[in-house]
């Protein structure tokens with residue numbers, strides 16, 4: 270994955286995702302991204318909504334446009350992030366889903382279940398996610414309808 274410039278990207282996880290976060294953050298840095306690691310950083314049990322919320326707030330502030338979330342299944346932390354209207358977080362298990370999450374859903378956050386996907390699969394998914402552009406067209410209207418007041 271090639272970042273043309275030092276694009277900022279935010280990454281966060283709960284205790285289940287620390288190891289995978291380190292692996293993905295290293296890939297992102299190697300690809301030239303400026304990685305903002307929002308934690309958690311150790312094995313102590315934490316609550317995934319705190320980290321989903323932190324990441325959503327960082328994107329809201331403009332610290333980065335895109336983000337990566339990890340918990341045990343990817344579900345809890347993505348639900349937390351998706352409660353923020355500017356977040357479209359997709360739980361991804363394979364590269365097809367990673368590509369379609371960008372092409373059709375313009376997902377701005379990719380979420381992984383560290384207890385569900387292997388690290389090599391996650392690494393490939395992240396690469397595809399970051400390299401795929403939103404298709405627009407008919408999907409634009411559908412994305413607009415995701416925002417409810």
Ligand code: RB5
Nearest residue numbers: 285340341342344345346
């Ligand atoms: C933590 O044990 C686990 O519940 C959490 O990582 C996640 O899988 C929740 O959706």
